[in-house]
Amino acid sequence: MHAWPASEVPALPGQGRDLRIHDTATGDLVTLAPGPVARIYVCGITPYDATHMGHAATYNAFDLVQRVWLDTKRQVHYVQNVTDVDDPLLERALRDDVDWTALAEKETALFREDMTALRMLPPRHYIGAVExxxxxxxxxxxxxxxxxxxELEGDTYFSVEADPHFGGVSHLDAAAMRLLSAERGGDPDRPGKKNPLDPMLWMAAREGEPSWDGASLGRGRPGWHxxxxxIALDHLGMGFDVQGGGSDLAFPHHEMGASHAQALTGExxxxxxxxxAGMVGLDGEKMSKSKGNLVFVSALRREGVDPAAIRLALLAHHYRSDWEWTDQVLRDAVAxxxxxRAAVSRPDGPPAEAVVEEIREALANDLDSPAALDAVDRWAALQQESGGTDEGAPGVVSRAVDALMGVAL
Incomplete structure (x- = not known):
């Protein structure tokens, strides 16, 4: 499976700072100091609908991670998956009377278009579950x-007791885990399981559903985690730098995935x-496909909204915060x-070095994009009020906004 084309990342004078970021597993800010190649895995879409603002906010956060690392002169090895076979996809295909593979291909293509328009840097490896x-x-x-x-009635389950570190990502109690497992694709009430939380690794073939040869497992298809x-172990190995996704993936997806990998490797x-990343809401509820309260990137683009404005709307909120999408959020971003753009259109302006360093400092401090926006706002206000004599400063600011925040001015 191929990703989307990469937009050029302008080179900036000087060098960025090591990223300090919130780690869910420890509950603390940690300073990441990868080697020459920083490794990141971000969970991708299940392609049964178009890219909504919740998706865009998540991928914006991890695009910022990449940009901070690139500014430290590191390379980035970024991997993302596509869950191109799963129950929600099959259910949507059945509901709409379309082939599930055609639906997955169509929505994945639209996702690529949205990511390209938003100038999200593509993964080096973009891998579908089927492949x-x-x-x-x-x-x-x-x-x-x-x-x-x-094995249970032909299905294969992972035993969470096999990993002594199980629970170390989300730190939830058993009752909360059981509740979220039921809400997020698990089957804690299935009789015969050793532990209600045990997740499925391999689902035996069901009539009318796609299946593949599973060697000694029999025909079937893989579990989500x-x-x-x-994919992560194949392309990144153990101990990679960042596992990323929306906050709704901390449990069960990232918790279970960590336990699978740790049980497999002993590391x-x-x-x-x-x-x-936090959740984006609309009309008082989390934006989700199940609720249908979605604002789609592609729909805004069709309405003529500049993708740079969409990106600025995302950047106006700290990546870990839950926030509400409103018309005013978009109006503020457009303004x-x-x-x-008016500020950087002039040939000279206030000195740019300080604002570039402010952007770097803000983003290295747990991806504080609102603080980075404020820094550029102050520079643009000075440009508007009194101009400046630093020839080329607008170009430096423009390149910094592009390189560090993905916004083309």
């Missing part, structure tokens, strides 16, 4: 053969930091974009 199946099957067999998995584990931790 990962040949690598998933041996991992499930290894877990089973090691006693970390068991093992998909990401197989800890799977990732040095578990980083989670900011107009002010910034």
């Amino acid at each position: 990962a199946i040949p690598g998933i099957v041996p991992l499930v067999e290894r877990l089973r053969d090691a006693g970390a998995a068991y 093992i998909e990401c584990v197989a 800890f931790p799977m990732a040095k930091a578990y980083v989670h 900011r974009l107009e002010r910034w």
Whole structure:
């Protein structure tokens, strides 16, 4: 599976700072100091609908992570999956009477278009669950053969008790885990499981549903969590720098994935930091496909909204905060974009070095994009009020906004 084209990242004078970011597993800010190549895995979409603002906010956060790392002169090895076979996708295809593969391909293509328009840097490896199946099957067999998995009526489950670190990502109690498991794709009430929280690794073939050869597992398809584990281990290995996604993935997805990987390898931790973006709401509720309260990136683009304004609307909120999408949020972003473009359109202006360093400092401090926007706002206000004599300063600011925040002025 191919990703989307990369937009050019302008080179800036000087060098950025190491990223300090909130780690869900420890509950603290941690300073990440990767080697020459920083490694990040971000969980991708289940392609049964278009990219909404919740998706865009999440991928914006991890695009900022990449940009901060690139500014430190590191390379970035970014991996993202596509869950191109799963119950929600099959249910939507059945509801709309369309082929599930055609639906997945259509929505994945639209996602690529949205990411390109928003200038999100693409992953080096963009892997679908279906293409990962040949690598998933041996991992499930290894877990089973090691006693970390068991069969139940043809399905294969992971035993959470096989990982002594289980619970170390989300730090939830058993009752909260059970509730979220039921809400987010698990089956805690299924009779015969050793532990209600045990997640499925391999689902035996169901009539009318797609299935693949699972060698000794029989025909079937992979569970949700093992998909990401197989892709991450294959392309990044254990101990990579950041595991990212929305806050709704901390449990069960990232918790279970960490336990799968740790049980497979005997190493800890799977990732040095578990980083989670907040939820975006609309009309008082979390924006989600199940509720249907969605604002789509593609719909805004069709209405003529500049993707740079959409990006600024996302950047106006700290990545970890839960926030509400409103018409006013977009109006404010459009107005900011107009002010910034007017400011950088002049041949000279106030000195740019300080604002570049402020942007760097803000983003290195737990991706504080609102503070970064404020820094550019102050520079643009000075430009508007009194101009300046620093020839080329507007170009430097424009390049910094592009390189560090992905907004083309």
